[in-house]
Amino acid sequence: MSTNPLLKGTLQTVILKLLEDHTEMYGYEITQKVKEISAGDVLLTEGALYPALHKLEADGFLETFTQIVDNRVRKYYRLTEQGGKEVTNKVTEAEAFIDQLQTLLSLKPAVK
């Protein structure tokens, strides 16, 4: 019943931020890290994650390389130089969004 896009358009921002903090990650690892950080509250669906990664790569923000571990393929992602700049932009945008939403919903904890 829950039509619940958990990250509401901020998935790209979260991915970029994780890659800023962890340098190199593969898709499955990202789902686990998000689950861990959010204490199990945010469960990325693969149908959202993989297309998002491919788009970020196509846009020039990520680059990839593959490794074989235990006979299984891992596709690692890493920020490009352009991607490094984009993290800052997207995080700033997310902060503004949170700020606006808190204002509109009267959730601001204190006066700015």
Place this chain on the structure above:
Amino acid sequence: MSTNPLLKGTLQTVILKLLEDHTEMYGYEITQKVKEISAGDVLLTEGALYPALHKLEADGFLETFTQIVDNRVRKYYRLTEQGGKEVTNKVTEAEAFIDQLQTLLSLKPAVK
């Protein structure tokens, strides 16, 4: 150029919250109130607003009545009883979303 869904899936929540605080509002008034509260940062597009209002009404969260003012029609919206409960749900959901996003982006100001 800005593909900027300013409210990223929270438009319904914002509308319901405004109607909780102001009892009765019409569409155009909502756009002006959002602009005012956000200091001009959030400009609702009518193509998003009106369908959202119609959906909230169809879902039983809002009821309407019309008034003529200066020969022009105003369609007022008001929360139904069910809508009154839904505000709480949706605002709680939005708070959780903000919290999760702040955690994932390392934006949390302090430890909880």
Place this chain on the structure above:
DNA sequence: TTATATACCTAACAAACTTAGGTATATAAA
């Protein structure tokens, strides 16, 4: 008479999800 503000609306398109599949290997449990 032209532009801006007020006031409603819809339709075509795009973005970003969910849901539901598919392929394949390693390992723990029944």
Place this chain on the structure above:
DNA sequence: TTTATATACCTAAGTTTGTTAGGTATATAA
């Protein structure tokens, strides 16, 4: 041994929710 779970990648159909771009109409200021 076979079944389930974890690991690891992927895509396609459908839905929701927005943008963009129109349309109609009245009041008022330039």
